[in-house]
């Protein structure tokens with residue numbers, strides 16, 4: 001399986017929002033009762049050590065570190081017990097967000113597609129096969145900007161678990177090999193500026209680094 005190069009497959013990037021209580025609180029949103037799902041196009045990918053571009057008309061670009069689940073087997077309408085079989089591996093990732101454009105879209109009831117899906121909005125670390133990460137439901141994920149720790153969360157704090165997310169999403173979208181699910185960000189999101197260095201990681205298991213152009 002060529003999953004190590006999954007970003008070249010051009011497959012779906014399916015994102016889950018507001019999946020950690022403390023992030024829901026910092027965004028002043030109410031707790032979701034079902035997963036909040038949105039998409040990024042595959043042109044959003046940036047691989048480790050690449051650079052992130054600030055999109056046009058954005059004055060407030062935010063980092064959101066997230067655990068990414070890479071799909072390794074096709075599946076549709078799977079239940080939670082079968083969900084694990086669809087996982088091929090994981091990546092540490094960023095859901096880069098044009099927060100000002102998203103806020104405007106939110107308040108006028110418009111979609112988030114540009115705020116979340118612009119070119120370079122999905123930086124990812126190296127692919128980690130699932131065998132190498134048996135405890136995905138309890139992992140420390142973190143984000144530093146210019147060496148300063150900004151986000152530190154644990155995947156055990158997700159409102160909707162990884163099997164629940166896979167099952168839920170697969171009721172609507174057939175999951176295919178190479179698709180990526182971003183599982184939501186913990187609290188501590190904040191702005192980045194030109195020339196900043198963002199580092200993200202899973203404990204000391206995986207680390208990736210990106211520069212803001």
Ligand SMILES: O=C([O-])CC(=O)C(=O)O
Pocket residue numbers: 015016017018019020023027064095097102183184185
């Ligand atoms: O923009 C947001 O707050 C929603 C989101 O992507 C997340 O919670 O990871």
Ligand SMILES: [Mg+2]
Pocket residue numbers: 015016017018064066095184185
């Ligand atoms: Mg996010």
